[in-house]
Structure formats: structure tokens, C-alpha cells
Amino acid sequence: PYTGPSADEILSKRKEYLSPSMFYFYTKPLNIVDGKMQYLFDDKGRRYLDAFGGIATVCCGHCHPDVVEAIVNQTKRLQHSTVLYLNHAIADFAEALANKLPSNLKVVFFTNSGTEANELAMMIARLYTGCHDIISLRNAYHGNAAATMGATAQSNWKFNVLQSGVHHALNPDPYRGVFGSDGEKYAKDVQDLIQFGTSGNVAGFISEAIQGVGGIIELAPGYLPAVYSTIKKAGGLCIADEVQAGFARTGSHFWGFENHGVVPDIVTMAKGIGNGIPLGAVVTTPEIAEVLTRRSYFNTFGGNPVCTSGGLAVLKVIEKEKLQENAFVVGTYLKERLTALKNKYDLIGDVRGRGLMLGVELVTDQKLKTPAKLETIHVMDQMKELGVLVGKGGFYGNVFRITPPLCFTKEDADFLVDAMDYTMEKM
Ligand code: PMP
Incomplete structure (x- = not known):
């Protein structure tokens, strides 16, 4: 007791x-x-x-025995930063995670949270395109640091500090949105934002497949394919925030974006990825990942052996059970x-x-x-x-x-x- x-x-x-x-x-x-x-x-x-x-x-599940065992065993053996020395845990989990993603999405950066993952994803999109403007959805939640608070679009989660370069598009919300379930009509708003609110080129677009904090809002059908194509034409990258909808939650698919038949350029994840331990990740293509070699990029505990051992155990449990x-x-x-x-x-x-x-x-x-x-x-x-x-x-x-x-x-x-x-x- x-x-x-x-x-x-x-x-x-x-x-x-x-x-x-x-x-x-x-x-x-x-x-x-x-x-x-x-x-x-x-x-x-x-x-x-x-x-x-x-x-x-x-x-x-809380304290799933396989995940606990993996974390405890690794904690007894070694917990350190994985950046400076080699350790198999980070490489094994990166490989397993990349294997769950479609197309050429196979380079993984580990972080400690969802906010950090989205901050990094937005920076990568800005570096790769040389543009600053990013489009996110009204009612979105993507984190609470400088760039991600800008992408977040609910006044109760936004403090009055500098948040630059994000345009918030109409939310394709089938229940409360003005166009009901007509995804393509909402997608036109993204085209308008680019045409009237930017130079015509953008760094990218970020959204969830189902908004979590926003109240479990499934994006109207047809929206994501139309927007992804608009963003590509404007030279931008498409970021899928899978912090909530990822890791088999939607049932029909492993990733939320797969329900819409699109393939993002960057995928971010956190929360369920480690069954409760602090872990996040950004996955992208080798070509896009290359931008981070322009300077030094370092995250002390991102991908540490304890968290990545836990992450690998999670993937195994999802499969086994x-x-x-x-x-x-x-x-x-x-x-x-x-x-x-x-x-x-x-x-x-x-x-x-x-x-x-x-x-x-x-x-x-x-x-x-x-x-x-x-x-x-x-x-x-x-x-x-x-x-x-x-x-x-x-x-x-x-x-x-x-x-x-x-x-x-x-x-x-x-x-x-x-x-x-x-x-x-x-x-
Ligand atoms: N993206 C989404 C979709 C989220 O729901 C959250 C957290 N609610 C975040 C990002 C930020 O994650 P964290 O709290 O781990 O920074």
C-alpha cells in the first residue's frame, strides 16, 4: 500500500x-x-x-514489462550522451524506425520532446528552402518554443513574444469549418496565403493528420493531397506532425498521414514513441538531412541509450501484440x-x-x-x-x-x- x-x-x-x-x-x-x-x-x-x-x-500500456525491462537493463549498463561515442542502441532504433516509414524517409534525428522535434523540422525546412514562411493550421498545437509557438494557433497557448513567419490557414474542420467536409475548398486558402502573404515561395507546411490538442479534428478528406501539391509548387517542404496520431493509433495505418495518401518530406514524433520516457524524433530524406552539416548540430540527450532502448522495445511490442x-x-x-x-x-x-x-x-x-x-x-x-x-x-x-x-x-x-x-x- x-x-x-x-x-x-x-x-x-x-x-x-x-x-x-x-x-x-x-x-x-x-x-x-x-x-x-x-x-x-x-x-x-x-x-x-x-x-x-x-x-x-x-x-x-503503463509500465509494459517489455519496455520496462529494456529501459532497466540499459540503465544498469550505460546511460550517456550518444553523440560523441558509438553505442548500438541509437543505431538499432533509428534503423527500426526508418523501416516503418515510406519512401526515402530514412534519416533520423532524435530529440527529447515533441516541441524540440518540430523546432528542428521547421529549421530544416527553412534551411533547405532558403525561405522563412511556414504555413500551419488554425487550431493547431505544435509546441511551445519560439518557432513552434508560432506554428501553434490557439490563443490560449500563445504568449505575446516574437513568433515570426508563420501564416495560419483555415482549419479544414468538417464539424465547425465553413466548407464542411470539402477538403479542396479549404486547400485553396493555402494557395491564397502563398499568393498574397508571401513572396510566392515558402519554407513549408506543418500539420497533424488528426488534431489532438485541438479536439480530435480529422482534416477534411482531400485536403492534404491538395495542399501538399500546392506547397511543392511553391518550393516548400511538407511536415507531418505525428506526435499524437502516429505509432499505430489510427488503427488503419501506422502513421496518421497514411490515412490521407500523402508522403511528407519530414515526419516528427514524440509522446507514444517511448511509452512515457522523454524521446522525440525527426525523420527526413538523406538529401534534406544534409542541411544540418552546414554547421554543428548537437543535442546532449537526444537518442540516449536508455530512451532509444525503450523506443525499440515499443516497436517490438506494437508488432508482437x-x-x-x-x-x-x-x-x-x-x-x-x-x-x-x-x-x-x-x-x-x-x-x-x-x-x-x-x-x-x-x-x-x-x-x-x-x-x-x-x-x-x-x-x-x-x-x-x-x-x-x-x-x-x-x-x-x-x-x-x-x-x-x-x-x-x-x-x-x-x-x-x-x-x-x-x-x-x-x-
Ligand atoms: N505536437 C503535437 C501534435 C502535440 O500534441 C504536442 C504536445 N501536446 C507537441 C507537438 C509538443 O510535444 P511536447 O509537449 O513533447 O513538447
């Missing part, structure tokens, strides 16, 4: 010693002390079904059940997503799509009381983000939907 400090003690230390900007889920935040696969346990030993941790950290297939089967089932719930409650405006990356948007008026912010917090709190943890997101904070570890079962899906149903019925 847990004998450490109570939730209140941690909270008061947090208030005194940690950043006042830190926020937490739930009116009364949970003190989580253990994790096992799709479950989390609080300080009283109570078990919760974790339907959100898949994106925040774990792809294979057929987690992509599971994401497809369980995700399809879960989406069907959530859609049935949408037909039962006016509170649910939209159910969307793919595989185990699903969103449920709550509105108080189906026609006006008025965000049901308070109801979202209430349902989330009540579901926690019933033992189910879901995430929350979207610009208005009214979208449940359902992104569990990929070992989620049909029984787990039933439990989640039953808990949501029970809560909504009582409202």
Missing part, C-alpha cells in the same frame, strides 16, 4: 514550489501512484480505466457505441476520429453548436467517480479526447461508454 504524502500535501507543495501556471484535471485532482497497462491506481488503491494516457505518455489491429478493431467498435450515444443525447454534437484517437464534442445547442463547457467538466468528473479517465480538449474545452493505451479492450470500451451513458442519463 501507498504510504507517501496525501493529495492535499502534494497540492500545497505544488502551490508553493511549482509554477503557478501548472494546471490539473478534475475539481479534486487525483493522486496517481501506480500504473499497469490500461489502468491507473490512486493513493487509496482505487483502480481507474485510463482512456487518455495513450497520448500523454503510453502507447503499449498486434496493437495496430487492436486499435482498429476496438476503436471501430468504440466509435460505433459512441455514435449510438450521440443519437440518444442532444448534448453530444459530434463523434469523430479514427482507431483509438476519438473525440466526443458536447454542445448545448445542436444547430448553433454552442460549446457545453460546464457540462463537459461535470461529465468528466462524474466518469472519474465511476472509475473512467478521459481527456479534455478543443479550443472551447468541450471535447472529450479518448486516446487510451493501444491495449484497450472491447470490455474497456463498453465500460467507458456505459459510464458516459449513466452520467448523461442522470443529468
Whole structure:
């Protein structure tokens, strides 16, 4: 049993010693002390079904034994920077990762986070093209450092500091966007941005295939192929941010962009890549990667042996346990059940997503799509009381983000939907 400090003690230390900007889920935040696969346990030993941790950290499941073993074994043997000496862990994982990507995407740079990966990707695009302008989508989240905060396009994540050279295109959002599901109409806006807002040439375009922080928004069909072709014509590179949608999560494909039939020039990843350890990566072609030889480029812990051993174990687990297939089967089932719930409650405006990356948007008026912010917090709190943890997101904070570890079962899906149903019925 847990004998450490109570939730209140941690909270008061947090208030005194940690950043006042830190926020937490739930009116009364949970003190989580253990994790096992799709479950989390609080300080009283109570078990919760974790339907959100898949994106925040774990792809294979909390403390997956194979990943833990790989990390522990490597920690006992050596942990160091991998840049100055040789070690097999970084090379083995780079090879395995490159083998998961299409085309000539086979040069890997490791980082410690998603922000760092996107910072590097944007710099590479700028160096390769000699241009500064980058296009990203409104409602996007790509990180919180200088370049990536510029690419991020939600006011609540943007501080008033210099963020240069990013143009934000209309979001091809099938639910709230002006052109509905017509991807090509939104794509025209990118052409306009280039024509009227730049010299005619750009460094590149960055987007997710399904916006995560933005509230599980699947880009309208036909959008990415049209935009990629527009960007290529303007001399730019296309960057796919797979920090959330990558690593088998969408079920039908290993990478989110594959759902749109496009091949990016640069792919960035983080979060699930290491099942919870700090790791990120940028993958590109040998020709594009060459730009980094113009100066020295160094990242002390990017690709260190402990993290890359963990990363390799993750890829093996995804394969061995057929987690992509599971994401497809369980995700399809879960989406069907959530859609049935949408037909039962006016509170649910939209159910969307793919595989185990699903969103449920709550509105108080189906026609006006008025965000049901308070109801979202209430349902989330009540579901926690019933033992189910879901995430929350979207610009208005009214979208449940359902992104569990990929070992989620049909029984787990039933439990989640039953808990949501029970809560909504009582409202
Ligand atoms: N890209 C996307 C799509 C993300 O969701 C996030 C994190 N929410 C990031 C980049 C930044 O990753 P990190 O927090 O590891 O810097």
C-alpha cells in the first residue's frame, strides 16, 4: 500500500514550489501512484480505466514489462550522451524506425520532446528552402518554443513574444469549418496565403493528420493531397506532425498521414514513441538531412541509450501484440457505441476520429453548436467517480479526447461508454 504524502500535501507543495501556471484535471485532482497497462491506481488503491494516457505518455500500456525491462537493463549498463561515442542502441532504433516509414524517409534525428522535434523540422525546412514562411493550421498545437509557438494557433497557448513567419490557414474542420467536409475548398486558402502573404515561395507546411490538442479534428478528406501539391509548387517542404496520431493509433495505418495518401518530406514524433520516457524524433530524406552539416548540430540527450532502448522495445511490442489491429478493431467498435450515444443525447454534437484517437464534442445547442463547457467538466468528473479517465480538449474545452493505451479492450470500451451513458442519463 501507498504510504507517501496525501493529495492535499502534494497540492500545497505544488502551490508553493511549482509554477503557478501548472494546471490539473478534475475539481479534486487525483493522486496517481501506480500504473499497469490500461489502468491507473490512486493513493487509496482505487483502480481507474485510463482512456487518455495513450497520448500523454503510453502507447503499449503503463509500465509494459517489455519496455520496462529494456529501459532497466540499459540503465544498469550505460546511460550517456550518444553523440560523441558509438553505442548500438541509437543505431538499432533509428534503423527500426526508418523501416516503418515510406519512401526515402530514412534519416533520423532524435530529440527529447515533441516541441524540440518540430523546432528542428521547421529549421530544416527553412534551411533547405532558403525561405522563412511556414504555413500551419488554425487550431493547431505544435509546441511551445519560439518557432513552434508560432506554428501553434490557439490563443490560449500563445504568449505575446516574437513568433515570426508563420501564416495560419483555415482549419479544414468538417464539424465547425465553413466548407464542411470539402477538403479542396479549404486547400485553396493555402494557395491564397502563398499568393498574397508571401513572396510566392515558402519554407513549408506543418500539420497533424488528426488534431489532438485541438479536439480530435480529422482534416477534411482531400485536403492534404491538395495542399501538399500546392506547397511543392511553391518550393516548400511538407511536415507531418505525428506526435499524437502516429505509432499505430489510427488503427488503419501506422502513421496518421497514411490515412490521407500523402508522403511528407519530414515526419516528427514524440509522446507514444517511448511509452512515457522523454524521446522525440525527426525523420527526413538523406538529401534534406544534409542541411544540418552546414554547421554543428548537437543535442546532449537526444537518442540516449536508455530512451532509444525503450523506443525499440515499443516497436517490438506494437508488432508482437498486434496493437495496430487492436486499435482498429476496438476503436471501430468504440466509435460505433459512441455514435449510438450521440443519437440518444442532444448534448453530444459530434463523434469523430479514427482507431483509438476519438473525440466526443458536447454542445448545448445542436444547430448553433454552442460549446457545453460546464457540462463537459461535470461529465468528466462524474466518469472519474465511476472509475473512467478521459481527456479534455478543443479550443472551447468541450471535447472529450479518448486516446487510451493501444491495449484497450472491447470490455474497456463498453465500460467507458456505459459510464458516459449513466452520467448523461442522470443529468
Ligand atoms: N505536437 C503535437 C501534435 C502535440 O500534441 C504536442 C504536445 N501536446 C507537441 C507537438 C509538443 O510535444 P511536447 O509537449 O513533447 O513538447
